[in-house]
């Protein structure tokens with residue numbers, strides 16, 4: 836059995852069963868990394884692009900927004916709608932159909948992008964009470 840690695844200083848993450856009473860000077864595992872806040876990237880609300888024949892975007896690539904429970908749902912419905920668009924378009928009309936799909940998707944995404952941006956402002960604002968009030972609004976007692 837490998838003996839525990841002595842950690843003479845620093846925080847004890849997982850005390851060894853054979854080590855002395857806490858606070859211990861010997862740990863079985865390295866201390867966990869300190870929490871970090873990764874950057875949160877979003878596209879601007881109402882982001883659009885000039886249509887390019889033969890290619891389109893959907894999901895986060897089209898409308899990356901704050902993670903408040905919407906993005907995956909949009910990506911899935913857009914995938915289904917694009918599939919429907921492509922299978923139902925008549926020859927010679929595929930590009931116009933995809934352009935129309937993009938316009939519908941962009942309009943819907945803008946609504947949710949605005950909503951999630953406002954929600955994020957409330958969640959990470961300086962007053963924690965605004966975050967709690969958001970949950971109360973979403974799910975009244």
Ligand SMILES: Cc1cc2nc3c(=O)[nH]c(=O)nc-3n(C[C@H](O)[C@H](O)[C@H](O)COP(=O)(O)OP(=O)(O)OC[C@H]3O[C@@H](n4cnc5c(N)ncnc54)[C@H](O)[C@@H]3O)c2cc1C
Pocket residue numbers: 893894895896902903904905906907908909910
């Ligand atoms: C913390 C968090 C919580 C979330 N919670 C929810 C939730 O509760 N409900 C909800 O609806 N949404 C939620 N979302 C949002 C959701 O995860 C995304 O909106 C969704 O995954 C977008 O799907 P996508 O297919 O567009 O993109 P992605 O899921 O990002 O898929 C893109 C894929 O492309 C791959 N890729 C990238 N570049 C290349 C390349 N050059 N070549 C090949 N492959 C490549 C990536 O590895 C990835 O697998 C959350 C997001 C986060 C960050």
